[in-house]
Amino acid sequence: MNWEFIIKYLPLNRKAAWLTLRLGLLGIALSTLIGLFCAAVRYYRIPVLHPLVRVYIEISRNTPLLIQLFFIYYGLPKIGIPTDPASCGVAGLSFLGGSYMAEAFRSGLESVEAIQTESAYALGMSRFQTLRFIILPQAAAVSVPAFMANVIFLLKETSVFSAVSLMDLMFTAKDLIGLYYKTTERLFLLVAFYLVILLPVSLLGTVLERRLRYAGSGT
């Protein structure tokens, strides 16, 4: 192991990791918004939008991110929709993540039995109160672990970004392996950086899951 090499290329990796993190978090934020919207549409069975959302979810869940990115980055400009690497990456990640988030939220909402809502109305609670105090706390117990799993999944998926020439961790890794043949050092850096990004998220997920477990104790 050549430590000098590792120290020399640390800043380049930090830059790459920062790009991964920034685009990843932006994509996750957008995915969450799309997911909330789609879950609400499916939960309340809003006409017209309901079947459209189902089609979107099926398409998005059954195609790989790499193919989605290739289509967005190389295909869409041909019919007059220009894209640049960064917005393509975020758009692809949000398109993919939206459906996963939607399923996470929907499964949470649907895990709350109808009797809970009915009882809340019988006690004279308003629709908003029912949602705020009865449905959401119980739904969260199911949704939050799934949400955290999706966050990790989407952060991992950002490794595909290098395919649309974004200078992320994978891209720098491949580049430097090709340039200097320092494969072992490069791969060590790659693994170390992904661990630094993903381990805290994974640990946070475990902690949140434990704290929310009480909510499901009634079942």
Place this chain on the structure above:
Amino acid sequence: MPDLGLEVLLKGKNLVRLLGGLWTALRISLLSVAISLPVGVVLGVLMTRNNRFVKALLRLYLEFIRIMPQMVLLFIVYFGSTRAFGWDVSGETASVVVFTLWGAAEMSDLVRGALTSIPRHQYESAEALGMSRLQTSIFIIIPQTVRRLIPLSINLVTRMIKTTSLILMIGVVEVLKVSQQIIEANRMSSPNAAFGVYLSVFLLYFLACWPISLLAGRLEKKWS
């Protein structure tokens, strides 16, 4: 109507070549699934045993495989292991190795989850009825576990198929590589080929995964 570049697919053997590329990816995923399902079942059962050492070892393996992007694993096997040990690994072999390691890790976690989700009273009731441990396993535990497991492992197949699209990055000639070749070869005659060809690849992947997802969803509903 703008030129969508779809006519490229009908030229020569382009469509057949594209399907051939998809088959390369599917073959790798199916082979990896075939190996990783039995291995995953064994590892999953081992994880429910009370051997601390085995448990810790498997846990470490599982956590590492699950936390690393599959692309990193591909790089480690394809670039790292060849460099470190001096052997020669083709892209296809490296892919099968990585997806088997990954699939076995995921499968073992599904098996562990299914086994631990069976309430303890199932074991106790079987014992109260005078069943032996073997009988309890065969007639009580395994049927229930399998029902929980089958939809989940079918889902794993679609995840595997989707993830194998990454093998492009370690130089395996699969559907995306073939697409690039077709697009480059027809750059002059149909400049918009990128749209049509990548759209087709998109649809092909969807057609490969969607029926499997539907089957998994249906079985899950039926057996829940």
